[in-house]
Amino acid sequence: MKINLKGLFNRKEKKNSRLYAKSFEIRKAMLEMCINAGKGHVTSCLSCVDILVALYYADLMRFDAKCPDSFNRDRLVLSKGQASPALYTILADLGFFDKADLKGFTKLDGKLAVHLQKSVPGVELTVGSLGQGYGVAAGMALSAKMNRELHNVFAILGDGECYEGSIWETAMFASHNNLNNLITIVDRNFLCVTDFTEDLVALEPMEDKWKSFGFGVIRINGHCFEEILAAIEPLRSHSSAKPTVIIADTVKGKGVKSLCYDPLWHGCAPGNKVATQCIADLKRRYEDGQ
Numbered sequence: 001m002k003i004n005l006k007g008l009f010n011r012k013e014k015k016n017s018r019l020y021a022k023s024f025e026i027r028k029a030m031l032e033m034c035i036n037a038g039k040g041h042v043t044s045c046l047s048c049v050d051i052l053v054a055l056y057y058a059d060l061m062r063f064d065a066k067c068p069d070s071f072n073r074d075r076l077v078l079s080k081g082q083a084s085p086a087l088y089t090i091l092a093d094l095g096f097f098d099k100a101d102l103k104g105f106t107k108l109d110g111k112l113a114v115h116l117q118k119s120v121p122g123v124e125l126t127v128g129s130l131g132q133g134y135g136v137a138a139g140m141a142l143s144a145k146m147n148r149e150l151h152n153v154f155a156i157l158g159d160g161e162c163y164e165g166s167i168w169e170t171a172m173f174a175s176h177n178n179l180n181n182l183i184t185i186v187d188r189n190f191l192c193v194t195d196f197t198e199d200l201v202a203l204e205p206m207e208d209k210w211k212s213f214g215f216g217v218i219r220i221n222g223h224c225f226e227e228i229l230a231a232i233e234p235l236r237s238h239s240s241a242k243p244t245v246i247i248a249d250t251v252k253g254k255g256v257k258s259l260c261y262d263p264l265w266h267g268c269a270p271g272n273k274v275a276t277q278c279i280a281d282l283k284r285r286y287e288d289g290q
Contacts, residue, residue: 015226016058016225016226016229018057019050019053019054019057019058019225020225020286022053022057023049023050023053023225024255024282024283024286025093026049026052026053026086026089026090026093027046027049027255027282028279028282028283029089029093029102030042030045030046030049030085030086030088030089031256031270031278031279031282032279033085033088033089033102033103033105034085034105034269034270035269035270035271035272035275035278036103036105037105037106037107037269038106038269038271039105039106039114039269040084040085040105040106040114040269041082041083041084041085041114041266041267041268042085042253042259042265042268042269042270043191043252043253043259043260043262043265043266043268044080044082044083044158044189044252044266044267045083045085045086046086046251046252046253046254046255046256046259047083047187047189047222047250047251047252047253047254048080048083048086048156048187048222048250049086049254049255050222050223050224050225050228050250050254051156051185051187051222051228051248051250052086052087052090052156053090053225054225054228054229054232055076055154055232056090056094058225058229060229060232060233060236061073061074061076061152061154062074062151063122065091065094065095065096065122066095068096068121068122072149072150072151073151074151074152074153074154075124075137075140075151075152075153075154076124076153076154076155076156077124077125077127077133077134077136077137077140077153077154077155077156078116078123078127078133078156079127079130079131079132079133079134079137079155079156079157079158079161080130080133080156080157080158080161080187081115081116081126081127081128081132081133082114082115082128082158082267083156083158083187084112084113084114084115084116084117085105087116087122087123088102088105088112088120089102091120091121091122091123094122096120096121096122097111097120097121097122115127115128116128124140125137130158130160130161130163130164131161131164131165131166131167132166133155133157134155134157134161134166134167134170134184135166135169135170135173137153137154137155137170137182137184138153138155138170138173138174138177138179138182140153141153141174141179141181141182141243142177142179144181145177145178145179145181151181152181152182152183152235152236153181153182153183154183154185155182155183155184155185156185156187157184157185157186157187158186158187158189158192159186159187159188159189159190159192159197159203159206160191160192160193160197162186162203162206163192163201163203168213171210171213171214171215172213172214174215174243175213175214175215175242175243176214178241178242178243179243180238180240180241180242180243180244181238182243183232183235183243183244183246184215184243184244184245184246185245185246185248186206186245186246186247186248187222187248187250188206188222188247188248188249188250189250189251189252190252191252191261191263191266192263192266193263193266193267194263194266195263196263206219206247207219207247210245210247214242214243215242215243215244215245216240216242216243216244216245217244217245217247218231218244218245218246218247219246219247219249220246220247220248220249221248221249222248222249222250223250223251223254228248231246232246252265252266253265255281255282255285255286256278256281256282256285257281257285258274258277258278258281259278
């Protein structure tokens with residue numbers, strides 16, 4: 001299904017209209033990839049797409065698509081590794097690997113699996129089990145500080161992932177070692193595998209929890225590029241001695257109304273019967289600036 005992006009958004013008053021357009025483009029490509037495969041954690045991807053788009057398309061991270069292992073690159077650890085389709089789509093769009101590889105997502109002879117793989121150019125770490133990536137991210141940040149290297153480490157966590165004890169062990173470690181080059185972003189979509197977090201085991205007050213572990217805390221709308229950029233840009237200068245966490249309030253399924261606020265969509269891709277409807281809904285909501 002071809003959609004003309006020209007004139008798609010009623011966002012001319014926003015200086016970041018290019019990012020909003022890109023977020024639609026990535027959502028659409030990711031959704032089509034998962035529909036084609038019949039697999040993928042679509043709603044988990046839709047909640048964090050705008051965070052990833054900001055990092056990769058707004059000059060917030062240093063990277064070189066032609067040299068993914070460049071020494072001076074910033075590191076991104078997508079600890080919520082089930083959102084791999086969102087990152088795969090962005091990396092392909094930026095030229096880390098051929099876009100044709102997206103068609104092989106989850107296929108037996110393909111290069112892209114459901115959970116994130118280090119074998120994919122631009123991916124720092126193979127992750128699957130929740131809580132697995134954050135400790136490694138903190139280790140990367142400590143190594144950089146010890147070696148007086150200037151790169152930053154960005155770690156994106158799911159809020160359901162914050163039920164894992166390893167997250168809070170890492171938070172203590174990061175605070176103790178003043179890892180101000182570690183920028184933690186919690187994708188706070190209020191949903192996990194089976195239920196809403198606040199009905200399952202309440203995570204709020206999230207800000208107080210992270211503050212108690214010695215973090216600087218910023219809370220934002222995770223779908224507003226103005227707020228995402230304003231939160232992240234100052235952190236790159238390491239002006240604070242503390243590590244910082246950005247709690248990004250998001251919607252699981254953002255952009256596709258029929259997928260939002262429903263725990264049963266976790267880990268699923270829309271089937272062929274509703275695929276066209278989902279893509280049309282995505283287009284309509286972005287035309288309306290939602």
